[in-house]
Amino acid sequence: MDVHHHLPDGAVGSTDRTIKSRLYGVPLSGGWFYVGVENSFDTNSWVQQPWSWTSSQTVLGSTGTGGLQQMSSTSSIDFPHDPTHLGGAAPVFPTDLLKTYIVSSVTPVDLFNQLIRDDVGRIFKTTNSGTTWTSIAPVSSGMPNIPVSIVRFDPGDATDQTIWAGTDIGVYVTFNGGTSWERYGNGFPMVRVTDMSFARNGSLLRVATYGRGIWEIYPHQRAATAAGSGDWDLNGAIDFIDLAAAASRLGKTSASTAQPGYDYNLDTDASDSLDDADLTALLAKYGSTP
Amino acid sequence: MNRLIAILCTAGTLVFAGCSSSDKTATGTMIGFRITSSQVEAIVVGSPVTLTVAAIDASGSVVTAYQGTAQLASDDTAATVDLVFGAADGGSKNTQFATDVAGTITVSVKDKTNANLTGLISLHTKNGAATKLQIKGLASSASAGDALPFAVTALDAKGNAVRDYTGQVTVTSDDAAAVLPAAYTYVSADSGSHTFGVALATSGTRTVTVSDGTLSDHASVTVSHGSAAQFVIDQLASEAIAGASQGFRVTARDRFGNLVTNHAGPVTLGSTDPAASFGAPGAFSGGQASMSVTFATIGAQTVLVSDPSAGFSAEGGPVAVHGLVYTPPATSGRMLQIVADTSSTAALLVLKVVAAGTTSGYSAGFNIPADATRARVVDVAWGGGPLNPGSSPSAIAAALPGTGPLHDTLTSGISQKAGGSGAVAGDSAIVANNVLYSVRLAPTSASPGVVFDGADRFRAALRDHEGNEVLSQADFAVGKLEIQ
Numbered sequence A: 001m002d003v004h005h006h007l008p009d010g011a012v013g014s015t016d017r018t019i020k021s022r023l024y025g026v027p028l029s030g031g032w033f034y035v036g037v038e039n040s041f042d043t044n045s046w047v048q049q050p051w052s053w054t055s056s057q058t059v060l061g062s063t064g065t066g067g068l069q070q071m072s073s074t075s076s077i078d079f080p081h082d083p084t085h086l087g088g089a090a091p092v093f094p095t096d097l098l099k100t101y102i103v104s105s106v107t108p109v110d111l112f113n114q115l116i117r118d119d120v121g122r123i124f125k126t127t128n129s130g131t132t133w134t135s136i137a138p139v140s141s142g143m144p145n146i147p148v149s150i151v152r153f154d155p156g157d158a159t160d161q162t163i164w165a166g167t168d169i170g171v172y173v174t175f176n177g178g179t180s181w182e183r184y185g186n187g188f189p190m191v192r193v194t195d196m197s198f199a200r201n202g203s204l205l206r207v208a209t210y211g212r213g214i215w216e217i218y219p220h221q222r223a224a225t226a227a228g229s230g231d232w233d234l235n236g237a238i239d240f241i242d243l244a245a246a247a248s249r250l251g252k253t254s255a256s257t258a259q260p261g262y263d264y265n266l267d268t269d270a271s272d273s274l275d276d277a278d279l280t281a282l283l284a285k286y287g288s289t290p
Numbered sequence B: 001m002n003r004l005i006a007i008l009c010t011a012g013t014l015v016f017a018g019c020s021s022s023d024k025t026a027t028g029t030m031i032g033f034r035i036t037s038s039q040v041e042a043i044v045v046g047s048p049v050t051l052t053v054a055a056i057d058a059s060g061s062v063v064t065a066y067q068g069t070a071q072l073a074s075d076d077t078a079a080t081v082d083l084v085f086g087a088a089d090g091g092s093k094n095t096q097f098a099t100d101v102a103g104t105i106t107v108s109v110k111d112k113t114n115a116n117l118t119g120l121i122s123l124h125t126k127n128g129a130a131t132k133l134q135i136k137g138l139a140s141s142a143s144a145g146d147a148l149p150f151a152v153t154a155l156d157a158k159g160n161a162v163r164d165y166t167g168q169v170t171v172t173s174d175d176a177a178a179v180l181p182a183a184y185t186y187v188s189a190d191s192g193s194h195t196f197g198v199a200l201a202t203s204g205t206r207t208v209t210v211s212d213g214t215l216s217d218h219a220s221v222t223v224s225h226g227s228a229a230q231f232v233i234d235q236l237a238s239e240a241i242a243g244a245s246q247g248f249r250v251t252a253r254d255r256f257g258n259l260v261t262n263h264a265g266p267v268t269l270g271s272t273d274p275a276a277s278f279g280a281p282g283a284f285s286g287g288q289a290s291m292s293v294t295f296a297t298i299g300a301q302t303v304l305v306s307d308p309s310a311g312f313s314a315e316g317g318p319v320a321v322h323g324l325v326y327t328p329p330a331t332s333g334r335m336l337q338i339v340a341d342t343s344s345t346a347a348l349l350v351l352k353v354v355a356a357g358t359t360s361g362y363s364a365g366f367n368i369p370a371d372a373t374r375a376r377v378v379d380v381a382w383g384g385g386p387l388n389p390g391s392s393p394s395a396i397a398a399a400l401p402g403t404g405p406l407h408d409t410l411t412s413g414i415s416q417k418a419g420g421s422g423a424v425a426g427d428s429a430i431v432a433n434n435v436l437y438s439v440r441l442a443p444t445s446a447s448p449g450v451v452f453d454g455a456d457r458f459r460a461a462l463r464d465h466e467g468n469e470v471l472s473q474a475d476f477a478v479g480k481l482e483i484q
Helices: A240-247 A276-286
Strands: A004-006 A022-028 A030-039 A053-055 A076-078 A101-104 A125-126 A148-153 A161-167 A170-174 A194-200 A205-207 A214-217 B007-010 B013-015 B030-037 B049-057 B067-075 B082-086 B092-097 B103-110 B118-126 B128-138 B141-142 B147-156 B169-172 B192-198 B204-211 B216-224 B229-233 B237-239 B245-253 B268-271 B288-294 B299-306 B314-322 B326-327 B336-340 B350-357 B359-360 B365-370 B373-380 B398-399 B411-415 B429-432 B436-443 B449-453 B459-462 B470-471 B476-478 B481-483
Touching: A022 A076, A022 A101, A030 B169, A101 A148, A101 B216, A148 A194, A161 A194, A170 A194, A194 B268, A240 A276, A240 B365, A240 B398, A240 B411, A240 B459, B030 B103, B049 B067, B049 B118, B067 B092, B103 B481, B128 B204, B147 B204, B147 B216, B169 B192, B245 B314, B268 B288, B288 B299, B359 B459, B359 B470, B365 B476, B373 B398, B373 B411, B411 B436
Parallel strands: A076 A148, B030 B118, B128 B216, B141 B216, B229 B314, B237 B314, B336 B476
Antiparallel strands: A004 A022, A022 A030, A030 A053, A076 A101, A101 A125, A148 A161, A161 A170, A194 A205, A205 A214, B030 B049, B049 B092, B067 B082, B067 B103, B103 B118, B128 B147, B147 B192, B169 B204, B204 B216, B229 B245, B245 B288, B268 B299, B299 B314, B326 B481, B336 B350, B350 B436, B359 B429, B365 B411, B365 B459, B373 B436, B398 B411, B449 B481, B459 B470
């Protein structure tokens, strides 16, 4: 059971990117969720107001040939950077922030004791506060029909297309919003993942397993497939943090193992090598946008 | 009764004889002409008189038989009039004569075929009433301030001086700065003409006008400037930013304020700001030259422009000069402090990131909310401190953008490089008084106010090679930067 809070982009309702609110989601037995928004910790510009919980409907697997399947239990919930990335409504504070999210389930069977079908899976999204649900991880997408203990948007992917899933057989990831999934990382045992924790920019992922301890991996060490922006901390600006990150990683490639390692966000020419050319490109953008 | 008349009959013998009743009085040989006038004295110019021209013999008798052409002439004109005597004229002929000249006019006549037959008369004419005033002798061009004498003569309609003119003449000019004579009332001793003097002061074409209230005249004088006697400074803003070049204009003028278009300088420049610097003086063109000054000291400052040869000068300003003033952080004991270098000026502030104790690190930097309208980053320099940013490129940067995600943020940082030119593998030791790097800032506004205040929130860190924060915001001490 995962109680999760999320810091949405501060751009919502304000020109200031400073985070102004927290979103909370609580998976409940019986296949439903409570979600809430709280902004009392920072009253810089938004009106402070007490927050309260809102309940979703029970998660119902998307319609397939077999009809609806109601989840008997849920395991995790996460909110996107921007609900529109999932087809949700434009984020208007506060209630619309709570309409769009993804959830996972560990249930082996539905409330009617039927096995979860392959076309339903255990990861779903809603754009209407849980009134209706859509499966985003059917078996046809590459995700096995197995319990998913935890699902997370990649904090380093502002487009919300990268989603991580902790399953009973390791970590799965999609880079296209759930269209296709793949098992992630080499050397990881076939073990249940019970929790996941990311660095703020998504460059470090630590996972908790059932009986096999804590594992970590650096997702940004994979070779760049496109030119990196230089924005290592993904805060939308190039400053001294990015400068230090780049300079301390010069000479690294995706094959390097020593830390701090390669980060594709710093590979501005997608050469699979961090070098002076990348540093030069970063310096040219210093103080500006990535 | 017969008269006894001596008749010269034959040369050499004078015979007296009695005359008979058949004797007739007869004229002798014509010896010339006699001119008589209907008026001889005080003839008003232009008024005609009747001249009677008679052919006479030696006795003064009219030679009635004279038939010839007599040419009438006068010394006031080159024109002549032919008088054709016919038989009916009986040796005497009238003609009208008028002259435009006041004075004594001699009218003469002579036979056109016998130049020995002449005659003349003197006529005395006088001027008519004054119909105009005439300026004479006024120079057509002069320098400003020159004394310009000229005569004003009252003339009649024929241009003769009206010798008995007694009007009061006033001299005026369209040159408001001209020095003019007092009004003058003519006396008989002036004989209709009096000399005045003016001094024109304003360059250009100026008009001098004389008038007695009824009659007037005017003349133009092209007035040119005199030699330069003063400078005028303009186009110097009342507010200036220290370190920013401030243009101004110098105009050479004569003692009357006329633009001295041919002034060529040179000039010497000075200021109440001992740290002020000047651009190369611009060449004078048309009496004007562009100059520039860069103030460096906060306060009211002036510029001084002098002519080294003539010794005159002008002061421009005051100019309120504004610049950067940094107040060091009050917080003591923090490991990294941002302080101003002693070389700092109001125009160029050098902020140093200085260690107050011993530590180690790989990179450092800060993001301080700052007013980008009041200052700009000139450059950032390593300075040989413990964190070597390498080269090609050096991992050091600073910016104070006015737009974008870091708008109004003074951001700067330095890092050692793990690869490339000047690579450093690990953290470097930092000891007290080490300067990690420095940022030079220049003011961009003359509006007093705070650029940044270390009391506000800011982000700062000293990190190790792995990216761990060795020192964070709470370990930095930032002062207050203002435009004053």
